Amino acid sequence: MSTVDDTRAFGRELAAVLRAGDLVVLTGPLGAGKTALAQGVGAGLHVRGDVTSPTFVIARVHQPDTAGGGKVPMVHVDTYRLGGVRDPLGEVDALDLDATLEDSVTLVEWGEGLVEQLSDEHLEVRLDRRDDDARVVALIPRGGDWDARLAGMGAR
Template identity: 55%
Template sequence: MKDFDASGARRLETAADTQAFGEEVGHALEAGDVVILDGPLGAGKTTFTQGLARGLGVKGRVTSPTFVIAREHRSLDGGPALIHVDAYRLLGEGGGDPLGELDALDLDSALTDAVVVAEWGGGLVEQISSSYLLITLDRTTATLEDPESEARLASWELH
């Protein structure tokens, strides 16, 4: 990652703010980078990834990879592809070798030539990369304060 703080936190008031933060992160990513998204269902992981895809400049509509396990989005401008993974499903499908399972998906890009974003990625990245950016999205805290709030609390740390 280039030009991005190794750790921090930010309050994102709307889905558009979540996408804008994702776009900012996307601009800082390089081929071979791995991003793990943590947070409960509905926390904004896919919304964040939509912005990240804009920042990377990849083509294709970004949707949850739940039913396909992984989706590849090619670059529009010669940059790295985006491989968007549902690690929960990936870990459950193969039983023990997430890297082997990811390779078996026949993605056109080598993992070193792409940015990998894994929703529910804890337990996967430790096996596919020696370093990764962990982003946690928390929607619960803001809605406890104000049930009408759309806010998410995003925190991140480079490992």
């Protein structure tokens, strides 16, 4: 993927296999495209409002645009700022993500090592940015039926 628009398009494609109860952990360095991917997922899920980085509010709930075909809310979390707190796991627990997990698609930026305990099954989406600014995506299924759901998508 060579552009931000390509990353968003991949997010829309990924949204087609997501369903309520899914936990998606987005990992990668700054500028790799985590928020752009979340924007694409939000577009693919047909959620209301703009999907922007929730860095300062930590978490945002985007309700489905039912008139536009949306069926499931998306919870978009950015735990980047929690990296410097004394008890990041406690801070994640205080977000009560488990309360919305069953009914929503939950995307967590910078969540590696912090949110996996929320579900025995989750998808890690590892994004990287090469020297030529192209983005590379690896999909890493963790349990459940992710392998079957992701068949044909592969890494990019």
